[in-house]
Amino acid sequence: MNKIVRQTKVMELETIQENEAKQKDRMNRGNLKIGTIFAFVFSIVFTTVVSISCNGKDDKNDPKTNIWDSSVDVYVVGTYSGGGAAIWKNGIQTMFPKVGEDAYNTNTAKSVFVVGNDVYVAGGNEYVGPSVLWKNGEPTILSTDARASSVYVVGNDVYVTGIRTIVNNSVPILWKNLSETVLAAGGNASSVYVTANDVYVAGTAKDGNGYSNAAVWKNGVLTNLQGEASEARSVFVSKNDIYIAGTTRDGDYFKAALWKNGQLFILNKSSETSFANSVYVVGDDVYVVGEVYNEDGSYRAALWKNGILYLLSFSQTDEKWSSANSVYVVGNDVYVAGHINQESTLWKNGVPIILENSGGPANSVFVVSR
Numbered sequence: 001m002n003k004i005v006r007q008t009k010v011m012e013l014e015t016i017q018e019n020e021a022k023q024k025d026r027m028n029r030g031n032l033k034i035g036t037i038f039a040f041v042f043s044i045v046f047t048t049v050v051s052i053s054c055n056g057k058d059d060k061n062d063p064k065t066n067i068w069d070s071s072v073d074v075y076v077v078g079t080y081s082g083g084g085a086a087i088w089k090n091g092i093q094t095m096f097p098k099v100g101e102d103a104y105n106t107n108t109a110k111s112v113f114v115v116g117n118d119v120y121v122a123g124g125n126e127y128v129g130p131s132v133l134w135k136n137g138e139p140t141i142l143s144t145d146a147r148a149s150s151v152y153v154v155g156n157d158v159y160v161t162g163i164r165t166i167v168n169n170s171v172p173i174l175w176k177n178l179s180e181t182v183l184a185a186g187g188n189a190s191s192v193y194v195t196a197n198d199v200y201v202a203g204t205a206k207d208g209n210g211y212s213n214a215a216v217w218k219n220g221v222l223t224n225l226q227g228e229a230s231e232a233r234s235v236f237v238s239k240n241d242i243y244i245a246g247t248t249r250d251g252d253y254f255k256a257a258l259w260k261n262g263q264l265f266i267l268n269k270s271s272e273t274s275f276a277n278s279v280y281v282v283g284d285d286v287y288v289v290g291e292v293y294n295e296d297g298s299y300r301a302a303l304w305k306n307g308i309l310y311l312l313s314f315s316q317t318d319e320k321w322s323s324a325n326s327v328y329v330v331g332n333d334v335y336v337a338g339h340i341n342q343e344s345t346l347w348k349n350g351v352p353i354i355l356e357n358s359g360g361p362a363n364s365v366f367v368v369s370r
Contacts, residue, residue, distance in 0.1 A: 278327045
């Protein structure tokens with residue numbers, strides 16, 4: 001049974017800062033015991049917490065809400081209600097034409113990256129391909145039989161990761177400027193990050209027995225990560241440190257995990273099942289988002305900052321299903337993309353807003369200062 005600790009009183013700011021400082025110090029020494037961190041939970045069960053709660057259904061869709069800041073542009077990608085890929089810029093939706101066909105006729109946008117005035121989106125058909133790269137809304141087919149998962153742009157170079165299924169076997173793919181490289185004989189590629197001419201890809205690779213485990217490629221060279229039945233879903237590089245968020249088996253359950261320079265930390269030992277989907281690093285602060293499961297089988301969007309767990313607010317008290325897929329930090333503001341009850345959702349500093357005309361989760365968020 002899940003044993004997520006819930007506090008029903010407001011924590012003092014000094015307590016939060018003290019614990020964060022302790023956890024940052026431990027991580028910097030490489031001795032962070034993430035699995036034993038006390039789960040500080042942001043909750044909407046009390047009405048006096050105004051910084052992370054919405055007061056009503058009308059407020060969450062109010063275009064005047066301070067979730068939109070005139071100093072930044074916020075891009076979110078996902079799926080619109082008709083089953084096609086979509087992008088929201090500051091809450092305003094643009095739908096992409098559908099590409100490919102399958103039994104479900106579902107397209108989605110998986111990842112967004114912005115450079116200057118150019119907006120790059122990777123995605124396509126959700127199940128069988130094609131994989132698509134949109135630049136400013138114009139589609140380019142990467143492959144007719146693969147699925148794109150992540151995009152990263154440096155100068156004139158555009159990197160996209162994905163997965164192709166060949167005769168019941170999946171292989172990880174990296175495209176650079178539309179040129180394809182197969183990274184391994186089996187596995188998947190979930191995330192790409194480029195810095196100082198080094199290209200990092202996170203995903204999974206199959207071993208000689210056909211079992212998949214978390215892996216990272218640096219410039220095409222594979223490194224297998226610690227963990228059992230693990231998966232790497234997001235990679236971020238800061239100060240020569242490589243951070244990877246994902247999932248690994250811990251006892252009888254899958255648990256949210258963070259690898260720092262290859263060392264594995266379990267993020268949430270207090271619940272039966274949890275997943276980590278995205279990581280972002282600013283200075284000494286490490287942000288990871290995902291979801292934790294409850295005793296009744298429902299799940300809740302989660303944010304770990306320096307190993308401390310915060311459960312993200314619902315927009316209504318009767319909602320019980322939410323997940324966080326992507327995190328981006330600008331200054332003191334933390335943006336998280338995900339879903340509440342399968343509606344695309346953006347949280348800014350814990351405050352949720354449901355994005356208009358959505359047909360599933362929000363998969364990626366990118367923020368640009370004006």
